[in-house]
Amino acid sequence: MNAVEGRRLYKTYGELVAVDHIDFDVRERECFGFLGPNGAGKTTTMKMIYGLAGVDEGELRVLGLDARKERRKVKSRLGVVPQEANLDWDLTVRENLVQQALYYGAQADGRIDELLALAQLGQRSASKPRELSGGMQRRLLIARALINQPELIVLDEPTTGLDPQARLAVWDLLDGLKDGGVTLILTTHYMEEAERICDRLAIMDQGKIVAYGSPGELRDRYGQPNLEGVFIEITGRGLRE
């Protein structure tokens, strides 16, 4: 069974076509990436998966469930790391995790300390999120996404805005999760990130999937040394133009 199946997915915001009839499968236990420039439709696709955007047309199955009709069930089995650090700024680091466990109705005794250790925030559990660095906030977001022991974790630009060292720490965290058997879906506009951690990926541009496969397959198919070259070959422009 695939973790996620999208068929002819379509979504508009008023006049703007955000996602234009895309098809993709995310296999269980793989790390799948949506790669593309800003405005390509990556975030909207992710939001449809985790229930923060409605599906206008097409079919979307997440963990075997219809994402439109069984949203509450789908959400209870997902973990979400959003692009914006939408932490609860009024609560401490520990309380953020305690409250998140409550939203899921999850038993969290003991697990909170485990997650704080995983995110290397054990010493900062009494701090407010504002007192943390950007890298620490991102690790807290990831720890928060793990509170319900999700089968699938959706990460929107997990390393954007982080310095190289903080990015490595996030990659290590993600590697550990994948080894633990969790399916990961992430968006990124960093080629090296996609090459480093994604098993397979979809390159998106203007709401469409323009290429789809493993990084190696894509490089071979388009005869390019890296994904940046693949993107330029397909669209005729750079990823960050």
Added chain:
Amino acid sequence: MTLAFPSLRMAFRVWRRDLRVFSSLWKGALLPTFLDPVLYLLAMGFGLGAYIASINGIPYKDFIASGLVASAAMWATAFETTYNVHFRMTEYRLYDNVLSTPVEVEDLVLGEMAWACTRAVIYGTVFLIIVALFGLIHSPWAVVTPVFIVIGAACFAAIGLSFTTIVGKVDYFTYYYTLFVTPMFLFSGIFYPLDRLPQWTHVVAWFTPLYHLVLITRGLILGPHLLSVLGNTLWLVVVTAGLFSVPVIWMRKRLVP
């Protein structure tokens, strides 16, 4: 767009978060809010009350104290459902996280309403106790006032949440206060009865929730006027139930497009 009944269990989880924050803040930042109605009671009740002996046979300070219980609840609810909800929804993007858990929009709206009611009941009851200490309570029925504060606050919360989710821009929130909350505060019969005002003012007042809550709190504290309490309660319940779907629809438009 389908409207679903909220889950009480999920709404409780939303409410619990607000309680968590309140528990750590109330001693400091939120304390002045308790003093507001006391200031009105002292200035108007005891100050102006020195010149106005009584209204319809009720001593003036007793008259306004019973009305200020209702407005204490209104003010608490107004701030909670406008500025506080706006910040959670738009500035902190807190609801984006909540809605990516099993909590749905209707649960979130009910939870926030429940929290606004909790704040109203805290502020209203503290003021009620102060009123009792001043010896301004005439009826044992006053002990059930908090129940009716919850009902009135639910109505204020439904209106506040509707406004906040529809308007969306914090710059326009002053309109809510200048055109709605403050006029209600001044013209809902807290400071003087509407008897001698033109008939149309009664009609306008009848369409505002504070007018009905004032009649309830006054009915319980000075009464008991139980028939009036029941009639006014019915008004509040019907309006609240009718409005509930408004913030649900608008919040969904904003957060789950």
